[in-house]
Amino acid sequence: MTDRIAAENRKRASEGFTFSLKEFKAEWYNLKQNVELLLEDLDSGIDPERTGTVVKISSYRLSILSAEIMAFHKRMNR
Numbered sequence: 001m002t003d004r005i006a007a008e009n010r011k012r013a014s015e016g017f018t019f020s021l022k023e024f025k026a027e028w029y030n031l032k033q034n035v036e037l038l039l040e041d042l043d044s045g046i047d048p049e050r051t052g053t054v055v056k057i058s059s060y061r062l063s064i065l066s067a068e069i070m071a072f073h074k075r076m077n078r
Contacts, residue, residue, distance in 0.1 A: 006078070013075035020072060024065040031058040 038051040 010076055010078070013072045017069060017072035017076060020065055020068045024062065024069060027058060027061050027065060031055065031062060034058055 034051060034055045038048060038055050040046075041048040041051045
């Protein structure tokens with residue numbers, strides 16, 4: 001019974017890990033795009049504060065996703 005529960009927990013952790021990793025990749029792509037926009041805005045003087053805020057939000061989301069990925073990874077290795 002305990003082995004079955006442990007296997008089920010690892011399966012759920014693996015699914016969470018996969019989902020978080022996909023989200024991380026998508027957010028990483030968004031961050032790259034937003035940084036490019038920020039650099040363009042800085043060069044042109046068009047509202048760099050707005051795009052700077054978007055970059056900060058994206059960076060924060062990446063840090064949260066990184067923590068999730070690490071937590072799922074630890075759960076998978078139990």
